[in-house]
Amino acid sequence: MENELSSLVVIFTEFYYWVTIVFMFFIHVGFCMYEVGASRYKSHMHTLMKNTMVIPLITVTFYLFSWWIYFAFVNGPWIIGDLVAAPHATPWSELMGAHMGGVPVQETLDGDTTAYWARINGVFWAAFLLFSWTAASIVSGAVIERIRPSAFWILAVLIGSVCWIIDAAWGWSWNGWMVQKLGYHDAYASGVIHAIAGGFALGVLLVLGPRIGKFSADGTPRNINPHSPWLVTIGLFMIYCGFWGFYVACNIPIIDVFGGDMLDIQDKQYFSATNIYLQPTTLSGITLNFLMSLSGGLMAAYYVSKGDAFWTYSGGLAGVIGASAGNDLYHPIQAMLIASFVVVIIYKMHYWVERKFKIDDAVGAVAVHGYAGFLGVVIAGFMLWGYPSSPFEGYAHITPWGNFAGAVIMFGVLGFIPAYVASKILNAMGMLRIPREIEMVGLDINLELEREIDAQQVRDAIRREA
Amino acid sequence: MATGMVDTWANSDVLGPIYPFVGMEGILAFVCIAFWLTWHIWQIRSENREFREDLEKIRQRGGVGRILDDESTLAQEEDSIQD
Numbered sequence: 001m002e003n004e005l006s007s008l009v010v011i012f013t014e015f016y017y018w019v020t021i022v023f024m025f026f027i028h029v030g031f032c033m034y035e036v037g038a039s040r041y042k043s044h045m046h047t048l049m050k051n052t053m054v055i056p057l058i059t060v061t062f063y064l065f066s067w068w069i070y071f072a073f074v075n076g077p078w079i080i081g082d083l084v085a086a087p088h089a090t091p092w093s094e095l096m097g098a099h100m101g102g103v104p105v106q107e108t109l110d111g112d113t114t115a116y117w118a119r120i121n122g123v124f125w126a127a128f129l130l131f132s133w134t135a136a137s138i139v140s141g142a143v144i145e146r147i148r149p150s151a152f153w154i155l156a157v158l159i160g161s162v163c164w165i166i167d168a169a170w171g172w173s174w175n176g177w178m179v180q181k182l183g184y185h186d187a188y189a190s191g192v193i194h195a196i197a198g199g200f201a202l203g204v205l206l207v208l209g210p211r212i213g214k215f216s217a218d219g220t221p222r223n224i225n226p227h228s229p230w231l232v233t234i235g236l237f238m239i240y241c242g243f244w245g246f247y248v249a250c251n252i253p254i255i256d257v258f259g260g261d262m263l264d265i266q267d268k269q270y271f272s273a274t275n276i277y278l279q280p281t282t283l284s285g286i287t288l289n290f291l292m293s294l295s296g297g298l299m300a301a302y303y304v305s306k307g308d309a310f311w312t313y314s315g316g317l318a319g320v321i322g323a324s325a326g327n328d329l330y331h332p333i334q335a336m337l338i339a340s341f342v343v344v345i346i347y348k349m350h351y352w353v354e355r356k357f358k359i360d361d362a363v364g365a366v367a368v369h370g371y372a373g374f375l376g377v378v379i380a381g382f383m384l385w386g387y388p389s390s391p392f393e394g395y396a397h398i399t400p401w402g403n404f405a406g407a408v409i410m411f412g413v414l415g416f417i418p419a420y421v422a423s424k425i426l427n428a429m430g431m432l433r434i435p436r437e438i439e440m441v442g443l444d445i446n447l448e449l450e451r452e453i454d455a456q457q458v459r460d461a462i463r464r465e466a
Numbered sequence: 467m468a469t470g471m472v473d474t475w476a477n478s479d480v481l482g483p484i485y486p487f488v489g490m491e492g493i494l495a496f497v498c499i500a501f502w503l504t505w506h507i508w509q510i511r512s513e514n515r516e517f518r519e520d521l522e523k524i525r526q527r528g529g530v531g532r533i534l535d536d537e538s539t540l541a542q543e544e545d546s547i548q549d
Contacts, residue, residue, distance in 0.1 A: 042537075060502050064495065091498065092491040100481035105471075105488055114482070150510045431510070438520050440530045445520050 009254055010119055016253040017123035023245020024130035028055065030238030031137035035144055037231025038363050040224070042442025043145045050149045054136045054156050061161035062129045064091045069162070070128065073169035080177045088117040095121050127249040128168070131193055132160035134246070138197035139419075141363035143204055146211050146439050151426045158422055159200045159415075167192050167414045171406055174278045174390065183389040183396035184406040187275040188250050188286070188324035190376030191410035198370015199415025201361065207423035208432060210360030212439055221354050224362070229309055236313035240294070243320060247286055247327075250276055257391065277390050281328040292332035293323035296339035304347045314364055315343040318372040322346075325380035325403070329387065338379055346371040370411060377407040 032051050039047040067089040075081030087108035088095040094106050101118030104111065136156035143152060171178035172192040178184035186192050215221055226232045257270045257280050272280040297319015298312060305311035320327075322342025323335040330338070350367035353359050361367065381403025389398050396402060426432040438445065469486035482488075527533050 057502070057505075060498060064498060064502070091495040094483040094488065094491060097483055097485045097491075099483050100478060102477075102480035102482045105482055148513065150506070150513045153506070153509070435517055435521060437524050437530050438517060441524060441533045445523060445533075446516060449523060 013253055014119045014123050017120070017127045017249065020245040020249035021123065021126045021130055024127070024134070024242050024249065025245075026238050027130070027134050027242030027246065028137060030235045030240075030242060031134075031141065032235070033231045033238060034235030034363065035141050037228040037233075037235055038141065038226040039144045040227050040442065042444050042448065044444060045447055046149060046443035047144050050144075050147075050152055051137055051140045053149070053153060054133055054140065054160065057153050057157055058132045058136055058160040059129060061157050062125070062132055062165075063096070066132065066161040066165040067096075067125050067128070069165045070169050070173065073166055074173055074176050076170070076177055080181060088113055088121055089125075096125075128165070130249070131168075131189070131246070132164060135164040135193055135197045135200075136160035138194070138365050138369045139201045139204060142201040142361045142365040143208055144362045145443070146433055147204070147208055148431060148434050151423075151432045154426065155200075155204060155419065155422060158418060159197060163200065163414045163418050164193065164196055167196050167410055171410070172276055174276065174392070178406055178409070179277060179389050180395050182402035182405055183398045184402055185277070185380055185384055185387070185389050185398045186325045186377055186403075186406065186410075187277070187281070187328035188247055190321055190323075190325035190373040190380070191407055194321045194324075194369040194373030195377060195407060195410040196373075196415040198366045198368075198373055199411035200419040202359070202366045202370060203416040203419025203421075204423045205359050205361060205366070206357075206420060207427050210358060211362070212436070214360045215358055219355075219358060221358075221360075226310065233309050233313050236317060239317060243317075244290070247290055248283065251281065251283070251286070252276070252278070275328045279328070279388075279391055286327055288332040289323060289327040289330055289335040290320060293320045293327065293335040293339035295319075296336035297322070297343045300340035300343040301347065304344050311347065311364075314368045315347065318343050318346050318368045321369060321372040322376040322379070324373075325376045326384050329384055334383065338376075338383070342372050342375050342379070345375060370415070374407045374411045377403050377410065381406075 028051075032048060035051055036044055036048050068086050068091075071086030071089050072083045074084055077083040085108075087093055087106070090096070093109070094104060095109065095114065095117045099114070099118040099121075101115045104114040136159050139155065139159055140152065168176075170176045171182075171184045171186060172189065173179070176184070211224060213222060214224060252274045254271055255274055255278065257272050257274065257278070258268045270280070273282060275281050294316050298316040300319065301315020302312045305315070319339030319342065323330060323338045326338075327335055346367040349371050350361070350364050353366070354361070359366070378400070381398060381400040384398045385400060387398045389395050389402075423432055433439075434443065442448070470484065471488055472481065472484050524530060524533065527536075
């Protein structure tokens with residue numbers, strides 16, 4: 001870095017992503033609180049550990065192969081082109097460690113690549129990684145109290161380190177084939193995180209089946225209420241906090257919009273924040289839309305659920321998710337109205353699917369993330385019809401059919417189908433669901449017995465002292 | 467003896483990787499894969515053992531029905547204490 005201004009841009013960008021990572025950690029804290037609150041007392045610790053261990057498992061696998069997938073799979077591969085070389089993103093790359101950006105040792109790297117990625121690679125990697133945790137956490141809540149932790153962790157790696165990052169390569173990068181050919185637009189990840197995770201959760205749930213006692217003999221669903229509404233709602237509040245980091249991480253903080261090969265405009269510079277597609281946007285604009293869509297979601301959910309706290313909070317989240325695909329461009333009142341509409345639909349759909357197909361989605365994840373994300377992408381296709389999907393020449397424009405195809409790919413092709421197939425395999429091997437007796441008495445039965453023995457020993461010791 | 471490529475910070479502007487044992491990244495990646503997969507295998511075995519022990523404990527305590535009855539009694543006692 002040769003002068004103060006270029007150093008400032010690079011180090012600001014590095015710091016910017018680092019801050020988003022810290023914020024996004026709150027999402028995982030929130031999901032843990034939320035899930036433990038939603039589960040019954042006798043399965044608390046296993047529920048907590050199930051979600052906690054998502055962190056290391058996806059981190060390690062994301063380091064090993066997911067970061068490379070993001071850059072290598074932008075053409076499919078073999079949909080519109082071959083694998084793309086990504087020497088900065090392989091687990092054996094020197095740029096996947098502390099690096100000052102000087103002369104590279106490895107022959108696969110050149111000086112420009114090294115100088116560019118040395119300071120950005122780790123924080124950019126981590127920002128995407130935190131999205132991966134979120135994708136797996138969304139699924140985690142839906143399957144509580146009956147999935148084997150071992151099976152969930154295999155599925156978590158599949159959604160967090162494989163499926164979602166393929167969809168990011170395809171539809172959430174500046175040169176992904178879906179952006180180029182379909183004009184796919186999903187600025188704040190309605191589809192690429194939420195629809196895919198919701199679709200994935202549905203695929204698992206279909207094979208896993210409901211919790212024992214959820215449905216009566218005639219198929220009528222029973223309410224299995226959260227043991228702690230406080231933990232559930234504070235957890236969701238925490239997810240809102242993390243969502244700020246998520247939104248900000250979806251942007252590139254400062255870039256010359258007329259630079260590189262983008263608009264091919266010579267002798268002109270315009271520095272701005274951009275979305276992931278390198279289209280200019282502002283933090284101010286997305287802040288307006290985030291809060292207005294949150295408000296629309298909360299108000300609609302309060303109305304439709306008649307003030308139910310769980311659904312009101314979830315509706316706030318679903319509102320943001322429903323508007324996220326186009327929240328870089330919507331007017332704030334449009335964002336609010338879209339959020340309200342989406343929340344009413346997904347609330348109705350959740351209960352309709354539960355009754356009709358006997359799907360026991362313990363936290364409403366399929367509705368809040370899956371249906372809301374799917375609808376959000378489809379609505380953005382209509383609302384932003386005719387907008388350029390990219391600053392690059394030759395890319396398709398945004399259309400309803402392009403975004404609809406994208407929503408189907410996210411929810412169905414990369415979400416539902418891999419989850420269904422993987423769950424079927426795990427189920428056939430007897431590895432998917434915990435034994436029936438253990439589910440009935442609770443996963444923490446061994447811990448409860450140990451606690452009883454510990455308490456008895458302490459009582460005996462106190463008696464001897466007395 | 468030096469484990470890394472840094473022998474002075476005077477050339478910070480041209481330094482590349484600053485972690486020790488540069489050149490072993492491939493081996494480290496292999497170790498990481500082995501660590502990850504071994505953990506899954508250990509965890510699945512551990513979980514199977516845990517569930518076998520849980521099922522045995524359930525039988526020792528008189529079966530699922532008995533445990534659920536005990537829980538109900540305990541919950542009623544706690545409720546009456548709170549009242």
